[in-house]
Structure formats: structure tokens, C-alpha cells
Amino acid sequence: MEKFLVVGPSWVGDMVMAQTLFKLLQQRFPGSQIDVLAPAWSHPILARMPEVTQAITLPLGHGQLGLRSRWQLGRQLKSEAYTQAIVLPRSWKSALVPFAAGIPKRRGFHGEQRFFLLNQRRPLDKKQLDQTVKRFAALGLDSNEAVMTTPLPAPALRVDPVQQQRLQQEFGLDQQLPAIAMMPGAEYGPAKQWPLSSFQKLAEELVATGYQVWVLGGPKDRAAGEVIAQSQHPSIVNLCGRTQLADVVDLLALTEQVVTNDSGLMHVAAAVGTRVHAIYGSSSAAFTPPLTENKVIHSLNLDCSPCFKRECPLGHTRCLKDLHLGVKELTHAGRA
Template identity: 70%
Template sequence: MSNILVVGPSWVGDMVMAQSLFKLLHQRHPGCTIDVLAPAWSHPILKRMPEVNQALELPLGHGQLGLKTRWQLGKSLAGQGYTQAIVLPRSWKSALVPFAARIPQRTGFLGEQRYVLLNDRRPLHRQSLDQTVKRFVALGLAKGEQPDWGDSANIPQPQLRVDPINQQRLVAELGLDLSRPAVALMPGAEYGPAKQWPLDSFRKLAQQLVQQGRQVWVLGSGKDQAAGQHIAQGQEGGAGQSGFVFNLCGRTQLADTVDLLALTQQAVTNDSGLMHVAAAVGTQVHAIYGSSSPAYTPPLTANKVVHYLGLECSPCFKRTCPLGHLDCLRGIKPSDIAPGQGGRL
């Protein structure tokens, strides 16, 4: 029986997309065991994936080298009976734990001089592996096997488990009102402002949604609290209040966001980790792209609407707009998305 260790990615969206690989591995190796080595923040997401046996903590921050820690962790895993390791990040340091654990087959893409650390090295064919999810899933194929996916619709799609009991708790504790259809707005994008639709556009959209009989839940981390406040100001909802816009940024954990998104009818989001979470719980995703491209990191669901202008200057994949105008995002108007206003929400 296959006993596989996957060294996971360090971003929320990438971790959700990695579930496509886990699904493929179970299809190819029925009864296999999959453990995922990943930062502690990602464990709530991994616990919502039935394909994952257990999440192992990598006790290092994003980008931290920690060679001694990685080596010691690898030595501690040497007796776990892993038959294969699949290393999703393309860095040298990410391949050190499987090497120290003496896992017989260590699979990953060529790069960063990992010739000794990996003994099942795969070339990265950028033309055929033109999406992040395709690159992840390709590492689950046999060496030399040519993928024939067409587009990502032919790849197993992520599907996160939802906790109904936690949903009930959140509705009660956050004072949410389920009498109106809920739309989630996610204004954050960890990568940078060139992926963030203007807050005034989110605010105007929230107003239009309320006028159309919806309620709005603004979701994000503590870093997004000020953004959520800007969107909700003057139309806040909550226990004992009459508004229909709820700023929930920083008031929930990552697993809570999974459950809240499953209660919404639609989610309007930047190209972010929460976009992939929304896609993986089945809500309709309205994905807004600026400096990035829907061809590279699309929401992995058929239930999506992509808003992307495809200007001459985009995608630039920059954190901030190099031209200073952000036309790729400013050109997308709330009326392009809101119900009854020419959009499809």
C-alpha cells in the first residue's frame, strides 16, 4: 500500500488546489495514505479534506530557511514507512525533509539544484502545465506519463467538507440574519494591491446588493478589518441592528470562513486564497482579476463568472501597478457585477 508524504505549499489558495492532487492519488492508488507537511495555519483546511490522513506541522515561517529544523524533522519521520514523497514547492529547502527521512521515491520538479535531494525529478513543461493546479496534479502521474487534461475542468476539483454544527454556532454568535440571500465580499489579496479591486467599488456593490434584497458578509483576516469597515460603514448589520452588511473580517478563523461561504449564494472576490475556498464549497464565484490571470489560477469550479479586462498591460503579475493607474481593476464597475445592473450576480 502506498504511504505518501506531500510537502505542501505555503498559500491558502495553493493548499486548496493541492486537494486535486490528493484526489488523483486516491484514484490511482486506492487505499493509499496521504500525510501533508505544511505550516500550522493550513491545518484547518487540510482537516476539511477527506483524502488527507493527517497534517504534520512544519514549524517555520514563510520563507524561513531553518535547515537544522528541517533536517531534524526529516530524521524523526524516517521510521514512518513512507514509500513516496511529493514536493510541491520548487525550492531547495522544501526537498530537505524527505531526503533526511530517507523516503525511497522523492518526486518534484527540476530546479534549484535538487539533484541529490530528489531522485524522481520531473521537467516543468510550462506550455502544457500552464496552471498551478496542473503542475500539482502532474506530480501524481507516473514518470514520463503525458497529461491530457485540456482545461482544468478535467482535473479532480477541490471539495472541502462543511461543518453544519459550526455553521449554526457562527450564525448565532455573529448575529447573522439568514432571512435574506447572502453574498460574500472578499476584498483582501495577500499578494498585493495590484490584485485588489478598489474598496469604493466593493462598497458600491454592497449598496446595490442590499437594494436588490440581498445581505452582504464581508470576509477576510484581521488585516482586512479596515477594508471591511469601509465597505460596511453606514449600513452595518448585526445583533440588534437593522443593516444588512456584516463586517466579519478578523472575527472568524479559517475553518469558520469555509462554513460561512457554504451558506452564501455567491461570493465576489479578488484572485485570492478565499476565492479558492469559495469555489471548493460550491458557492457561485465572481472572480475579479487585475495583475494576475484567470488562465493561470482559475477558480476550480464550473459555477463561476470571471471578470477580467485583459488589457494590453495585463497580466503583469506585479504586486503593485507598475504604471500607477490600476486600470485593469478600476475598469471593472460594480454595475458589471450587481444584479439587475447588467451583470450576472
């Protein structure tokens, strides 16, 4: 039996997309054990992936070098006798734990001179592997080229019906009205964020036509949620900062549709099957699309986009400010 240690990514969306890799590994090596080394915040997401045996905490914050801690963790994991390691990040530090653990096969892409840390290095052809999910999948296949001929399974997170019922009662959510979620956050920066005034206007239109709107996000998004819910209409509920990540998984699965920036929660929504209205400004749906057929992409495709910048280099952010999405587009869409 193969026993894998996968060094996972550091972003919510990337962790969701990594499930495609886990599914491929289970298909190729039935009954294999897949452990994922990842930040503690990601454990609720990994717990909803049936392919993952266990999540191992990387006790370091995002961007921390922590070479000594990584080495010590690797030596602790040596007794686990992993047969293969797959390192998704391209940094030198991310490859240190599998090396210290003495894992015989250690695979990853070229990057940061990891010559002795990884003994199965792959070139990263960005034209061939033009999506994040393809890059993750390639490391679970025999070659980069195999990605082009292998059907890639989409992420699919488990949902907890008991928790869904609890959350509806805890937050006083109407179980009769259809729900549409809004996710106004985008950790990367403002060049990926549709204006809050646009979210707020759409929310008002939706409740006027018989919907309830749930605004979802973390503590950093609480103020944004307050702007969207400023009318204090009882059918617009600001849940930003009031939920855990696992709660968001269950709540999104209850919604009819979501309106979202290109963000980690966009990928969570896609992985629970709800219809995704994804708004793209500085980023591109060609590179990080919601991994579902049940989606609508909204982008103006301006000449200056995608620029992939955190802030608009031209200072106007027209790619988002000029994008209009009304209730008509949502109410006529329904579920695919």
C-alpha cells in the same frame, strides 16, 4: 499500501488546489495514506479534505530557511516508513525533510539544484503545464503529458452544518435573507485588489435589493471591511479578523454568491460550491482560475495585463479601477 508524504505549498489558494493532487493519488492508489507537511495555518483546510490522513506541522514561518529544524523533523519522520514523497514547492529547502526521512521515492520539479535531494525529478514545461493545478497534478501522474488526458478532479472541501448554525447565531446573521460574501483582500499585493469604493458601492446596491453582505478576510483585512461597511447598514456585516479559516469555509458554503479578488479565499469559495464572481487585474484566470464550473470571470483584458506584478508598474491600475460590477450582474446570475 502506498504511504505518501506531500510537502505542501505556503499559500491558502495553492493548498486548496493541491486537493486535486490528493484526489488523484487516492484514485490511483486506493486506500493509500496521504500525510501533508504544511504550515500550521493550513491545518483547518487540510482537515476538510477527506483524502488527507494527517497534517504534519512545519515549525517554520514563511520564507524561513531553518535547515537544522527541517533535518531534525525529517529524521523524526523516518520511523513512519513513507514509500513516496511529493514535493510541491520548487525550493531546495522544501526537499530536505523527505531526504532526511529516507523516503525511497522523492518526486518534484527541477529547481535550485536539488539533484541528490530528489531522485525523481521532472522538467517543468510551463507552456504544457500552464496552470498551477496542472503542475500539482502532474507530480501525481506518471508524466507531465498525462495531465492532458486525465480528468482532473476539482477541490471539494467538507462543510460542518453544526458549525454553520453556531456561526450564524454567534454573529447574529440573518438566516432568512440570501447572503453574498465579499473578499476584498489579496495577500500578493494591491495590483490584485479591486478598489474598496467599488466593493462598498456594490454592497450598498445589494442590500437595497434585499441581500445581506458578509465581508470575509483575515485581521489584515479588518480596515478594508470597515470601509465596505461604513454605512453601518445592519445587513452589511464585517467579519474580517473575527473568524478562523475553518469558519470561513462554513460561512462561504452558506452564501449564494461571492465577489472576490484573485485570492486564497476565492479558491475556498470555489471548493464549497458557491457561485464565484472572480475579479482579475494583474493576474490571469488562465493560470489560477477558480476550479469550478460555477463561476464568472471579470477582467478588462487590457493590453498591459496580466503583468503579474504586486503593484501596477504603470501607476494607474486601470485594470481594476475601470472594472465595474453592479448588482444586475449578480442578481441575474443566481446559481449555475
